[in-house]
Amino acid sequence: MxxxxxxxxxxxxxxxxxxxxxxxxxxxxxxxxxxxxxxxxxxxxxxxxxxxxxxxxxxxxxxxxxxxxxxxxxxxxxxxxxxxxxxxxxxxxxxxxxxxxxxxxxxxxxxxxxxxxxxxxxxxxxxxxxxxxxxxxxxxxxxxxxxxxxxxxxxxxxxxxxxxxxxxxxxxxxxxxxxxxxxxxxxxxxxxxxPGVDGKAKMSKSGGNAVPLSASDAEIDAAVQRMYTDPGHLRASDPGKVEGNVVFTYLDAFDPDPEAVAALKAHYRRGGLGDAALKRRLAGVLRDLLGPIRERRAEIARxxxxxxxxxxxxxxxxxxxxxxxxxxxxxxxxxxxx
Amino acid sequence: MxxxxxxxxxxxxxxxxxxxxxxxxxxxxxxxxxxxxxxxxxxxxxxxxxxxxxxxxxxxxxxxxxxxxxxxxxxxxxxxxxxxxxxxxxxxxxxxxxxxxxxxxxxxxxxxxxxxxxxxxxxxxxxxxxxxxxxxxxxxxxxxxxxxxxxxxxxxxxxxxxxxxxxxxxxxxxxxxxxxxxxxxxxxxxxxxxPGVDGKAKMSKSGGNAVPLSASDAEIDAAVQRMYTDPGHLRASDPGKVEGNVVFTYLDAFDPDPEAVAALKAHYRRGGLGDAALKRRLAGVLRDLLGPIRERRAEIARxxxxxxxxxxxxxxxxxxxxxxxxxxxxxxxxxxxx
Structure with missing residues (x-):
């Protein structure tokens, strides 16, 4: 049977x-x-x-x-x-x-x-x-x-x-x-x-707030640079907000190490973690994610x-x-x- | 060339x-x-x-x-x-x-x-x-x-x-x-x-005033019998109206001899032509028209x-x-x- x-x-x-x-x-x-x-x-x-x-x-x-x-x-x-x-x-x-x-x-x-x-x-x-x-x-x-x-x-x-x-x-x-x-x-x-890199609810090409899958490393860096964080977080030593902070939303979505992200959130909340360091991490995560996609894309397009x-x-x-x-x-x- | x-x-x-x-x-x-x-x-x-x-x-x-x-x-x-x-x-x-x-x-x-x-x-x-x-x-x-x-x-x-x-x-x-x-x-x-056999503007099956192409001679006769003529034309000797008279509308549409229809119209107008005679002519015209169609239809349907x-x-x-x-x-x- x-x-x-x-x-x-x-x-x-x-x-x-x-x-x-x-x-x-x-x-x-x-x-x-x-x-x-x-x-x-x-x-x-x-x-x-x-x-x-x-x-x-x-x-x-x-x-x-x-x-x-x-x-x-x-x-x-x-x-x-x-x-x-x-x-x-x-x-x-x-x-x-x-x-x-x-x-x-x-x-x-x-x-x-x-x-x-x-x-x-x-x-x-x-x-x-x-x-x-x-x-x-x-x-x-x-x-x-x-x-x-x-x-x-x-x-x-x-x-x-x-x-x-x-x-x-x-x-x-x-x-x-x-x-x-x-x-x-x-x-x-x-x-x-x-969300879009500008924090708007919807990412769209026409909205000018999208990161295309074919983005180069320089484009990724520029997009992350533009990203909305916590407007009240003026100095690295200030406590910062995680909720509504687009960089953290992206880290939640793409960082392969959620425990590290949780630790970063805690650090950011209590103060002492600057936006620049945070964005460096996200840029690295996105480069790692999109790099291979971009390369396969280019190969296929040939x-x-x-x-x-x-x-x-x-x-x-x-x-x-x-x-x-x-x-x-x-x-x-x-x-x-x- | x-x-x-x-x-x-x-x-x-x-x-x-x-x-x-x-x-x-x-x-x-x-x-x-x-x-x-x-x-x-x-x-x-x-x-x-x-x-x-x-x-x-x-x-x-x-x-x-x-x-x-x-x-x-x-x-x-x-x-x-x-x-x-x-x-x-x-x-x-x-x-x-x-x-x-x-x-x-x-x-x-x-x-x-x-x-x-x-x-x-x-x-x-x-x-x-x-x-x-x-x-x-x-x-x-x-x-x-x-x-x-x-x-x-x-x-x-x-x-x-x-x-x-x-x-x-x-x-x-x-x-x-x-x-x-x-x-x-x-x-x-x-x-x-x-028009329909009842004089209504539109002939339709759902309106119950249609003569199907497959109508038998008896169905043709019955449809012509029901037809609206001139309600003021009570006796054959009375003058009758041609306009709006459905029997004449049908004769105009189907009688192969338009001159004969013109003569009938004149006769009807001055009086002396009965509805029964008129309807007999139309029934004959429609039998001649639909008879061969009905026969071909039956042959094809076989x-x-x-x-x-x-x-x-x-x-x-x-x-x-x-x-x-x-x-x-x-x-x-x-x-x-x-």
Whole structure:
């Protein structure tokens, strides 16, 4: 009697291809993906179609960054032999499922989605949002279900999108009378979002407060120099605050020696530890982290055919998976099939 | 020196597959399609995906009627050797272009579309419309442009949908800096919409006032019996009104002898022509028209494989055309291409 291994849980995640990835992505998602890729069946979607929903005026940038983000994936250690790296716009089944799911969700429901609401407000778009942007929760439901993903790593602010997906899943399952599609669960990272070097909550390239994965040692040093510490900590001998001190947030996120960091925190609190020494340590930690990534990145970028091969292989694999789901959904709903 | 024939103008039209077609379709579109199919490059889209935008609760009905409508096409004389008959949901490039075009149109613009506005109001749906229904003008733009159609036969009430298509076309052409896609022109039929047998403006199966193309002689007679004439025309000897008299509207639409109809109108106006005689003539005209269609329909329905073959061949042809347009659009916009 043979004992089969239980199937690995399926993870779908990915990135909008609006720019190369940075340290915030590394802390919040990339390193988790590297850690999970062997114990899970993981697919990474280069979400160019989703990036177009608010970048239709500049599609060339979105296209260029497909390669940049894929290069980032490989540079941080995503192994394309176990993780499927694929291009969203090259998977027609996703567009077909999106179009279908849009019939199972009302305009009012899309407008109530907190993630969409916040983003519309933040951009001051009102009703002049592109229709594709309003509809992207349905597209995301298509992505998640097409891969039959049950785990979707997202930030806390994106959890409502998983709920929207599950509503569509439940609606379809109810209509066909069986569990056609699995519900998905948000996998919210334990580590909160990494702040920008200026202390702002969100690190972003457009915000000018990001450290790209390709940063040189000099760029790393300059970024750490700019970093926000404790404004009340004027002399090294003064007691300093650890909470809200960006340098400590980064040390917590990246220093491989947490005990040493704990000792530094105690020292900083009681006074006698200068910002300069602290920043020297962080700069060293980040150089050690990003140096090898930068080198692998440069090596990969010298061979663009290799990245294209990875994308072709991964996308072909994803095409088979997503087309099978589309077929199953069409069949279960009783749609016309040629 | 050889002189090439100018290319035939491209027509795209079709029907939502919500039910078998009826006499209203025959008068308003089917016979035009038969007449135009040799002088034009014509494609007929069995619009099952569009029909789902407000029928997602009953996809089986939409699927069943793909075959019914295709059978109607063949029965009235559409020649699949010259007209491409194809299934919308089996053309993934249409979904892909729809998703793309949704980024080039705002929610506000979709909501302003008079056709959508009227239909939302007529159905009392408010914001609880399915998102797919709000978005269908973008899907229609995908249909029209994917076939590079320049002529789109539509009722007058649907002309705003062509304008929406052309707005997207102009926006794309402007962005890429050349005429990537042609604008389309609405081809509005000279003959107005055929009223229902009860005199209501629109003939529809759900309205219970339609004559299906498969009607038997007895059903034709019964439908003509129910027909609205002139309520003031109580005795045959009374003068009668021709305007608004449904029997005359139908004779105008279908009687092969317009001079005889003109003489009947004069006779009816001055009195002495009874409704019974008039209705006998119309019943004869409709029996002559629908008899052969009904017989061909029955013959075709006996061989379902033949209809499936027609759909497979036409859809394969349409798949090549629509995929080529999708490729051209993606390339011109500079989207990522594997």
């Amino acid at each position: 043979s004992v089969e291994a239980p199937p690995k849980p399926v993870i779908l995640t990915g990135d909008r291809t609006t720019g190369p990835l940075h340290l915030g992505h590394y802390a919040g998602s990339l390193r988790n993906r590297v850690a999970l890729q062997h114990s899970h069946r993981q697919s990474l979607l280069l979400a160019d179609a989703q990036a177009l929903t608010d970048n239709a005026h500049d599609p060339a940038r979105i296209a260029r960054n497909v390669i940049e983000v894929a290069t980032d994936y490989l540079a941080v250690g995503i192994d394309p032999a176990v993780t499927t790296i694929c291009v969203q716009s090259a998977l027609p089944a996703l567009a077909e499922l999106t179009q279908l799911y849009l019939n199972f969700v009302t305009v009012a429901r899309l407008e109530r989605n907190p993630t969409i609401k916040d983003e519309i407000q933040a951009r001051g778009l009102g009703r002049d949002i592109p229709a594709g942007f309003l509809c992207y929760p349905a597209a995301q439901a298509a992505d998640i279900t097409a891969f039959r993903a049950t785990l979707v790593p997202v930030g806390e602010d994106q959890a409502p999108l998983i709920e929207q997906t599950n509503e569509i899943v439940r609606r379809l399952n109810r209509q066909v009378g069986h569990d056609l599609l699995p519900e998905a669960r948000a996998l919210i990272p334990e580590v909160g979002r990494l 061979d663009p055919d290799r990245v294209m091969d990875v994308l072709r292989t991964g996308t072909a694999r994803a095409r088979a998976v997503t087309a099978a789901t589309r077929d199953a959904v069409q069949e279960a709903l009783g749609l016309f099939r040629l | 050889s002189v090439e024939a100018p290319p035939k103008p491209v027509i795209l039209t079709g029907d939502r597959t919500t039910g078998p077609l009826h006499l209203g379709h025959y008068a308003g579109s089917l016979r035009n399609r038969v007449a135009l199919q040799h002088s034009h490059r014509q494609s007929l889209l069995l619009a099952d995906a569009q029909a789902l935008t407000d029928n997602a609760h009953d996809p089986a009905r939409i699927a069943r009627n793909v075959i019914e409508v295709a059978t109607d096409y063949l029965a009235v004389g559409i020649d699949p050797a010259v007209t491409t008959i194809c299934v919308q949901s089996a053309l993934p490039a249409l979904a892909e272009l729809t998703q793309l075009y949704l980024n080039f149109v705002t929610v506000a613009r979709l909501e302003r579309n008079p056709t959508i506005k009227d239909e939302i109001q007529a159905r009392g749906l408010g914001r609880d419309i399915p998102a797919g229904f709000l978005c269908y003008p973008a899907a229609q733009a995908a249909d029209i442009t994917a076939f590079r159609a320049t002529l789109v036969p539509v009722g007058e009430d649907q002309a705003p949908l062509i304008e929406q298509t052309n707005e997207i076309v102009r926006r794309l052409n402007r962005q890429v800096g050349h005429d990537l896609l042609p604008e389309a022109r609405a081809l509005i039929p000279e003959v107005g919409r055929l 061989d379902p494989d033949r209809v499936m073959d027609v759909l497979r061949t036409g859809t394969a042809r349409a798949r090549a055309v629509t995929a080529a347009t999708r490729d051209a659009v993606q390339e011109a916009l500079g989207l990522f291409r594997l």
